[in-house]
Amino acid sequence: MKNLPLLKPADWVFGIVFCLLVSVPSLPAAMLSPLAEKPDWSILAGYGGSITAPEFEQLLQRVYVPDGSWREWISITSSQAVITPYPGASPVFLPIARKESEAKVSPKYWKARKERSPLPGKPLNGLRIAIDPGHLGGSFAQMEARWFRIGNSRPVEEGEMTLIVAKLLKQRLESMGAEVWLTRSKNGATTSLRPAKLMTAALGSLHEEGVAPTQKRLASEAERLFYRVGEIRNRAGLVNRVIRPDLVVCLHFNAEEWGDPKHPTLTDKNHLHLLVCGAMSGTELLHEDERYTMLLKLLGGTHAEELGVSEAVARSLARATGLPPFTYHGANALAASSNPYLWVRNLMANRLYECPVVYCEPYVMNSRAVFKRVQLGDYPGFRNVGGARLPSIYREYADAVAQGLADYYGGTAH
Ligand SMILES: [Zn+2]
Structure with missing residues (x-):
């Protein structure tokens, strides 16, 4: 007897979700990005008087929203910033500092370089x-x-x-006096979310993008929401609410495009760059939560610190690796400074970590x-790699980051 065709679980989910699609109204004006919590705008009141008008405007225009679309949501006078949380909401009035010398300290859980005191021989003493x-x-x-393999x-x-x-980096930083946490200490997810729980959210995000929710597209969007969005949001909760470090x-x-992961394309291109938070687009700013987290990041005074420490780590990594800078050509990134290795880009991780x-x-x-060095794994000391005497790629990376942080916080940078 022939078996009757049965619906696979994925088909059931697709069916339920497709029905939901029909009943989902068009998105409200107060849009949230996938899996975001609705912001509590009353928290911004704590930042009153912490920034001057010129500094606020420069950071918005030069760093965080260079296309100028912030003006649709924020207007700045010499005495206050008027912020629209979402269309139709009552504005938030944020007092502005008249002079830099009169600016109040922003509420923040992290300490800046100038607020710390390194000890001799322990440049990272007490740094979290x-x-x-x-x-x-x-x-x-x-x-x-994030996987490819050539043959065996x-x-x-x-x-x-x-x-x-x-x-490796944890050991090095601890030996210089830092307190160190890892957002994950083994392979796998920190979030309890899984793609099967995210079908409705996936449908919403495809709907916003105007993409037809085929079964395949829906499944891959639910996976993306799990391994990128849900996972990074969970790590951000860990960072901002539990660890509350001075630095992440x-x-x-x-990587360059490798095509088929079982028959990947290798390249001679090899490069280095570091990213600081900013360069949000008008479309990204349509999300209420993105506007809010951008303002928290800006008003928290992270930019100057992020730039200073990234400069030091970029210098150290460039020296250790000899790699040339990567150059962005699209509108999604802009040069952060005269250092060619530093770029400004809006990523979930650098925006959500406060x-x-x-x-x-x-x-x-x-x-x-790099492929050749990855094949050798991690090892102490040096090995001959194609005629060059090289440390393991992992130790080269960890040593260079540790050195950059020591240079910055220990006071030898600048
Ligand atoms: Zn990556």
């Missing part, structure tokens, strides 16, 4: 650092498209690689040079 090893790795590495070679897996660097160090490895963030993007994983 959260290391954020980028991505999930392990059984999710293929889902998050050792797989190149970004989430596993960032975790190796994170553990986000560790990543970069303290300063050093966001590292060294090495192209599918470059021939």
Whole structure:
């Protein structure tokens, strides 16, 4: 007897979600980005009098929203900023400091470099650092498209690689006096969300993008909401509510397009850059939560600190790796300073972490040079790699970040 065709679980979910689509009204004017909580705008009152009008305007225009679309939501006079939380809402009035010398201190959980006192031989004494090893790795590495393998070679897996660097970096920072936490200490997710729980949210985000919710598209959007959005939101909760560090160090490895992960394209391109928070577009700013988190980041005074510490780490990484700077050509990023390695970009991690963030993007994983070094794994000392005497790529990365932080906080930078 022939079996009757049965619906797979995914078909059931698709059916339920498709029915929901029909009943979902068009999105309200007060839009939230996927999985965001509605902001509590009353918190902004604590930042009253903490910034002058010229500084506020310069940070908005030069760093955070360079296309000028912030003007649709914020107007600044010499005595106050008038902020519209969402269309139709009562405005929030934020008093403005008349002079820099009269500006109040912003409420913040982190300490800036100038508020610290390093000890001789312990340049990071008392500094609280959260290391954020980028991505999930392990059984999710293929889902998050951070995995490739050539034949029977050792797989190149970004989430596993960032975790190796994170553990090495933790030891180095602790030996210089820092208190260090990892946002994850093993491969896998920190969030309890999973794609199957995110079908309705996936439908909403496809709807906002104007993308037809085919079964395949819906499944991949639910996965993206899990491994990127839900995961980073969970880590942000850990950083802002539990660890409350002075600095987050986000560790990543970069890549060029590799195509089929089982037959990847290798390249000779290899480069380095670091990212600081900003460069939001008018479209991103349509999300109420993105406007709010941008303002928290700006009013918290993170930019100057983020730029200073990123400069120091960029210099150290460039010296250690010899890599050239990566250059963005699109509108999604802008040069952060005269340092060619530093770029401003709106990423969930550097926006949602309320303290300063050093966001590292060294090495192209599918470059021939890096692929060769990844195959060697981690090792102490030096090895001959194609005629050059090199440390393990993981130790080179960890040592250079540690040195950059020591230079900045220990007072030898600038
Ligand atoms: Zn990455």
